[in-house]
Amino acid sequence: MKKIVFLLIISFVYSCTLKPAVDSIVINANIYTVNDNFDKAEAFAIKDGKIVDVGTNIEIQAKYRPTYINDAKGNTIVPGLIDAHCHFYSLGLQQQKVDLTGTKSFDEVVEKISEFQKKHKSSFITGRGWDQNDWEIKEYPTKEKLDKLFPNTPIAVSRIDGHALLANQAAINLAGVTTKTPFSGGEILQKNGKLTGVFIDNPMDLISKIIPKTSRALQIEALKTAEVLSFAYGLTTVDDAGLSRNTIELIDSLHQTGDLKIRIYAMVSVSDKNIDYYSKKGIIKTDRLHVRSFKVYADGALGSRGATLKESYSDQHNHFGAMVTPISKLKEYAQRIAKTDYQMNTHAIGDSANYVMLQTYSEVLKEKKDRRWRIEHAQVIDPYDFHYFENILPSIQPTHATSDMYWAKDRLGEERVKDAYAYKKLLNKYGKVALGTDYPVEKVNPMLTFFAAVARKDLNDFPEKGFQMENALTREEALKGMTIWAAYANFEENEKGSIEIGKLADFTVLDKDLMKIDYAKIPSVKIKGTYVNGELMN
Numbered sequence: 001m002k003k004i005v006f007l008l009i010i011s012f013v014y015s016c017t018l019k020p021a022v023d024s025i026v027i028n029a030n031i032y033t034v035n036d037n038f039d040k041a042e043a044f045a046i047k048d049g050k051i052v053d054v055g056t057n058i059e060i061q062a063k064y065r066p067t068y069i070n071d072a073k074g075n076t077i078v079p080g081l082i083d084a085h086c087h088f089y090s091l092g093l094q095q096q097k098v099d100l101t102g103t104k105s106f107d108e109v110v111e112k113i114s115e116f117q118k119k120h121k122s123s124f125i126t127g128r129g130w131d132q133n134d135w136e137i138k139e140y141p142t143k144e145k146l147d148k149l150f151p152n153t154p155i156a157v158s159r160i161d162g163h164a165l166l167a168n169q170a171a172i173n174l175a176g177v178t179t180k181t182p183f184s185g186g187e188i189l190q191k192n193g194k195l196t197g198v199f200i201d202n203p204m205d206l207i208s209k210i211i212p213k214t215s216r217a218l219q220i221e222a223l224k225t226a227e228v229l230s231f232a233y234g235l236t237t238v239d240d241a242g243l244s245r246n247t248i249e250l251i252d253s254l255h256q257t258g259d260l261k262i263r264i265y266a267m268v269s270v271s272d273k274n275i276d277y278y279s280k281k282g283i284i285k286t287d288r289l290h291v292r293s294f295k296v297y298a299d300g301a302l303g304s305r306g307a308t309l310k311e312s313y314s315d316q317h318n319h320f321g322a323m324v325t326p327i328s329k330l331k332e333y334a335q336r337i338a339k340t341d342y343q344m345n346t347h348a349i350g351d352s353a354n355y356v357m358l359q360t361y362s363e364v365l366k367e368k369k370d371r372r373w374r375i376e377h378a379q380v381i382d383p384y385d386f387h388y389f390e391n392i393l394p395s396i397q398p399t400h401a402t403s404d405m406y407w408a409k410d411r412l413g414e415e416r417v418k419d420a421y422a423y424k425k426l427l428n429k430y431g432k433v434a435l436g437t438d439y440p441v442e443k444v445n446p447m448l449t450f451f452a453a454v455a456r457k458d459l460n461d462f463p464e465k466g467f468q469m470e471n472a473l474t475r476e477e478a479l480k481g482m483t484i485w486a487a488y489a490n491f492e493e494n495e496k497g498s499i500e501i502g503k504l505a506d507f508t509v510l511d512k513d514l515m516k517i518d519y520a521k522i523p524s525v526k527i528k529g530t531y532v533n534g535e536l537m538n
Contacts, residue, residue: 019065022047024534027057029072030513034079034483034498038476046505049533054499075528076513078479079498080236080506081446082486085376085395085436088240088264089247090162091229092222093214094440098127100157101440104134106141113157114149124212125150128158128440130166133303133407140189143168143197156207161441163301165204167197175210185324186306201300201324219250220259227262231538233444234508234527237263239436239490241345241376242295244269245277255288261532263288263506265490267295267345270333279340290490293343295376296333297324299353302379302404302411307350310382314413321350331360338364338371345374345395351382351416358388365391374434374489380412380420389429393489396423396433398452398473399442405458405467417468423453424471433473434489435481446482450514451522453478459523475515505534 022045031041033054043060045053053060098116103109109130117125132138146155146168154171158164167175172195179190186201199207214222230238243251243266254260268274268291275294278284284291299321300306305313308321323330330346337344344361348354354375361373374395401421409417419425427433437449451457453473456466466472473481487497496504509529514522530537 019063020047020052022052022064022066024068024070025060025064025066026070026072026077026507027061028074029509030074030076031499032076032078032479032515033500034480035500041499044499046534049505049535051499051501051503051505053501072509076510076515077499077507078510078514079483079508080496080504080530080532081234081482081508082237082239082490082497083230083235083436083439083446083449084239084434084481084486084489085241085397086238086439086444087162087242087441088226088230088238088262089219089222089243089251091440091444092224092226093218094128095225096214096218096222098125098157099129100127101129101160102134103130104136106130106132106135106137106145109141109157110145110149113146113155117150117153123153124171125153125155126157126211128162129160130157131160131303138407140164140196140198141166142191143172143195146197154210156211158204159301159304161301161303163204163306164198164200164304165207167199167207169197171207171210172197175206177206181206185322185326186300187322200304201306201322216250219247220254223251223254223260227260228538229444230262231530232527233446234510234530235262235444235446236506236508236530236532236537237265237486237490237492237496239265239267239486241267241347241438242269243267245274248289248291252284252286252289255286261288261535261537263496263532264290265293265492266291267293268342270294270296275333275336275340278342279336283341290492292341292491293345293374294333294337296330296344296346298330298346298348298357299323299350302349302408305411307380308353308356309350309380309412309416310352310355311416313411314416315410320352323353323356327356330356331364334360334364338368343371343373345376347376349377349379351380351385351419354378354381355385358385358392361392362388372489372491377438378426380416381422381426383419386419386422386425386429389426391430393430394423394426394433395436395489396426397436397438397442398423398449398456398478399437401456401467401471402452402458403442405463421468422471423473427473427477432485432488433477433481434486435478436486445523447514447523447525449482450475450478451519453481455519455522457519461520479515505531507531 484497
């Protein structure tokens with residue numbers, strides 16, 4: 001009997017040593033792998049930050065010897081969520097400024113600025129988030145109240161979309177701006193021959209250039225704060241749509257020291273100098289940083305009437321918006337970038353700006369394959385121009401549709417609005433769409449992206465039957481747009497975006513099955529865990 005027991009022990013020990021050692025296994029999970037077949041699974045194994053096997057609980061547990069067992073307890077797991085268009089660094093910076101998002105009147109804006117100043121005693125007040133479309137009086141504010149309350153403290157607060165800015169007279173004086181100051185690519189609003197304090201698109205730079213520079217310590221704090229917020233909402237990769245070389249190099253240094261762990265796909269803010277530098281340097285690819293695209297602006301935003309339209313705004317006769325970059329310069333950028341390995345990712349909102357960029361892309365990419373150049377937003381498209389998207393990737397933000405639907409028809413009219421926020425139509429042309437939030441313009445939470453994509457409603461369940469539901473995405477399409485298609489948009493589909501053998505162990509754990517729960521419950525889905533390289537980040 002002793003001999004039999006001894007042999008059984010030896011056999012057990014021997015069989016264990018034959019099992020491959022792994023760092024961890026995840027079991028008892030409701031896994032959406034988002035592979036080519038959109039297969040389901042129960043478990044997977046992780047070694048050295050990568051997925052080495054996917055299967056059932058029995059298969060994975062029988063096959064591997066893990067250092068750690070992660071019991072998901074029936075929770076849903078999806079590939080690490082990717083925000084294909086956001087402003088990660090700006091989100092962090094905004095936490096250091098007065099937050100004006102959600103204000104329902106200009107009086108509330110003034111009140112929030114006053115409260116902020118009592119607490120911080122800032123020598124130059126900055127902030128972001130006001131939106132006159134949310135106010136009872138849907139008109140641009142003027143600076144008089146700020147002039148009276150803050151005669152000696154400069155103030156510059158941006159509209160929610162970052163395409164308009166309100167400055168008080170102290171800031172205007174510091175910038176040396178008068179009613180005769182020349183400008184292009186936007187507007188400096190006047191009333192009765194006097195400046196109102198509102199600057200739209202390019203003229204905002206007149207004020208921005210006098211805002212005190214952020215210290216390196218505060219820059220680092222901003223990046224770390226944005227990481228905490230992003231991880232909390234299940235994001236493992238973020239596409240920051242427009243960064244300076246200095247910020248990119250700071251991010252890289254923080255990655256190297258381990259002080260920053262989120263993966264970042266950095267779009268370089270376009271300039272002649274940056275094209276020269278990065279075209280010579282080539283693609284930059286580390287474990288957590290990927291630099292291979294330029295962010296370009298064609299026009300402004302629809303909410304501030306800066307988007308460039310083919311026909312005038314329905315609510316402002318003879319106003320067409322403005323190209324913030326001259327068309328000749330846009331074409332020059334495209335020609336130069338086409339000679340590099342970099343993407344060109346262009347902000348285009350209005351149907352005129354989209355046409356210019358779509359035609360420009362098509363011309364310079366005639367002989368070039370798989371460049372994956374992106375139109376960021378692709379918000380208003382002339383029905384005759386959708387065909388261009390057969391070879392141009394739409395990078396879209398579903399919550400813009402549900403935020404803008406209250407006033408988009410006013411801007412565009414009954415007919416033109418039908419081809420705005422046309423996500424299904426764009427998907428049908430290209431075959432993929434990359435989904436993002438555009439935070440901090442919208443909220444960070446990607447569950448709201450998913451909800452807006454499939455239900456086309458806001459959090460107040462409006463409209464009851466959804467906004468232009470012919471352009472809603474299916475749940476499978478929405479999840480792909482936030483994972484594998486977003487990875488594809490970054491040239492990263494072979495390393496992330498699905499739970500498959502050989503891919504990075506980036507995954508997000510949810511407390512509900514977002515693929516099956518009632519639509520109304522989608523916004524309430526909570527993040528149970530965000531993992532990068534198999535390591536819990538939140």
